[in-house]
Amino acid sequence: MRLRDLGERALLQKLAPLGYPEGAPLPPGDDAGGVWVGEEAWLLKTDGFLYREVALLGMGPFEVGFRGVAATASDLLSKMGRPLGFTLGLFLPPDLEEAFALELVQGAAEAARRLGAPLLGGDTNAGEEVALTVSGFARSEAPLPRRALPGDLLYLAGDRWGRTGAGIRAHYQGLSLEGFPKILEAALYPLPRRELLALARLPRGGLDSSDGLAETLWQVSELGVRVDLEALPLHPDVLAFAGGEEEALELVLYGGEEFEAVLLVPPEAEEALLSRAQGAGLPLFRAGRVGEGAGVYLRGSPIPRRGYDHFRP
Structure with missing residues (x-):
């Protein structure tokens, strides 16, 4: 079945359990994944997107970099994870201006700073168009899963x-x-x-x-x-x-x-x-x-x- 027919949610339901550890702090397919380290959960989230798909009118590279960290952090915070740091993977066309790449990372660094966590480097790659992959790390003593009961x-x-x-x-x-x-x-x-x-x-x-x-x-x-x-x-x-x-x-x-x-x-x-x-x-x-x-x-x-x-x- 082609992905356009299957849809993203159905695909994720098939992919999420693959390799996922038993007894993890959050179930497979939740907004973030994690492992227990003692009595504390260490959470990880990775998010990726194409620049052209998220750059609204008025957004430049700074705002798109900011948005990348924001999207990843939102998943961690909704799980009651306190952000520890972020990494940034970039796909950049070789003829792109240096100033564009700098603004992109400056925006990501500013969002991380406002969230009280550093930007910890990442990776750069050549690509046909600008794309970003952001990973975020967090700690939680009480990770919040997707859970609901009648009456909530x-x-x-x-x-x-x-x-x-x-x-x-x-x-x-x-x-x-x-x-x-x-x-x-x-x-x-x-x-x-x-x-x-x-x-x-x-x-x-x-x-x-x-x-x-x-x-x-x-x-x-x-x-x-x-x-x-x-x-x-x-x-x-x-x-x-x-x-x-x-x-x-x-x-x-x-x-x-x-x-x-x-x-x-x-x-x-x-x-x-x-x-x-x-x-x-x-x-x-x-x-x-x-x-x-x-x-x-x-x-x-x-x-x-x-x-x-x-x-x-």
């Missing part, structure tokens, strides 16, 4: 929901983001949130959202539960950009590139979760809960499964 509350961390989707739409439709500084910031510098670490041991499960919130919620449903959304965050600037609530909901559900966390929280941990989040300055939005059954619903209406897939247009 669904929380969305962060405030980029819909904003990155607006930035992506502006890119493809040639729309100006003048007057939308938070949307522009979310699109160009989507830094994951170290503040998530303040919530360690309280959520039951967590997932990184980068292929679109709807896709992420469908992945929650694959854990054997039904996801019932009661509300979604609709920021005033997203509503203004979209021109209406229906269009804004589309950006929240299918925008992608949020690099935010979806958290599944036992009801008895909610009060402590909110208290710690407030103390850490982490925005949290209660979007709904999970129950018995299957599928994803918003106020009783089914949410179609759509999201980014590397092998499908």
Whole structure:
């Protein structure tokens, strides 16, 4: 079967168990992998992409390098991993200007610095077009797997929901983001949130959202539960950009590139979760809960499964 017919999620389900160790801190196919070192988990994540596929309007090599580290770090932080360092693999055409390569790495180094971890070198290779591979390393005393049980509350961390989707739409439709500084910031510098670490041991499960919130919620449903959304965050600037609530909901559900966390929280941990989040300055939005059954619903209406897939247009 060709990959375009199989799809990315189905391929990953076949690939993830290959060589994966028994008793690992996280299950195969989670946002990151790891091994136990004593009572602590050491986590690893690798992410790769083509420059032309992620360079939105207004993004130069600095912003693309920044985005590469951000994407990798988001997977680690959603697992409650404290970043230790990052490495960067580059594929560069031989006729590329030196300044371009320097800006690319400077952007990656800046994102790593803001996350409190160094850029630890990497590798350079000749390629037909610019591509990046970023690896991140982290430690966690309580790694957070993909896990949900009926009755758990669904929380969305962060405030980029819909904003990155607006930035992506502006890119493809040639729309100006003048007057939308938070949307522009979310699109160009989507830094994951170290503040998530303040919530360690309280959520039951967590997932990184980068292929679109709807896709992420469908992945929650694959854990054997039904996801019932009661509300979604609709920021005033997203509503203004979209021109209406229906269009804004589309950006929240299918925008992608949020690099935010979806958290599944036992009801008895909610009060402590909110208290710690407030103390850490982490925005949290209660979007709904999970129950018995299957599928994803918003106020009783089914949410179609759509999201980014590397092998499908």
